[in-house]
Amino acid sequence: MTLVDAEPGDRVLLLSWQHLDVETPYRADGPIFVNESAKETGVWRNEVPEQQRGRLLSVRAYDAGGWMRDAEVVEGVELAPLVDRYFSEAAVDFLHVHNARRGCYACRIDRA
Template identity: 50%
Template sequence: MAYRISGLAPETFQALFAYDDTQLAALDIRRLTAADSHGYPCRVSLQDAQQGETLLLLPYEHHAVAGPYRASGPIYVRENAHAAAVFEDSVPPFLHRRLMSARAYDTEGWMHAAEVVEGSALEACITNLLALPQVDYLHLHNARPGCYSCRVDRC
């Protein structure tokens, strides 16, 4: 099953980096510096920020559907993330070392299946979930903190 994993559009976030900390706080956003090179996964570039990089930690509505599965949560965005990453039939390397939750939805945003797998088993999980006839797309989340990571679509 051919699939595409996509990062978020950087245009959605770039103007926020010009805000001062007071303006960001009013929007429930925090500016921070990556303390190390793991643990700050950018939802645009689909890679971990490097130590010393500037990021925003912000609330993001990742599943804007009408119904009970509408969802939002915290995400990181790197200041230097200027293009949305796209991975065709492969999983971004930063996901391989995380415990992941895969949630499978139909075209109307109703969940039909969900799995929790080690990142090293994510490719097989994606293929299995997308093989279900009622499933249109997946959302991947970091299973422990529950943060949205990225979307998976059939190609």
């Protein structure tokens, strides 16, 4: 399974997704686009999906309690080094990636 952009003519669903269900002020939901023909979610280990490498991304680092510890806007080709930097901090438990321009939620990154 790969994370891919919709092609012209594809039907997509614009949905609200609760991507951070925590009891902190950072609790959040936001827009996601899902291709109507999608059958499953993608899982990648130790790699950045090609589709994310060409985007401007907003990356947010959270601790286990859902408190934001850091955040950065980077080009997708710079995502892997940023992930390494954030996870070098013991307090960072997971990351959320959003498309910076439109704000749509893209994915969650967990420690391997």
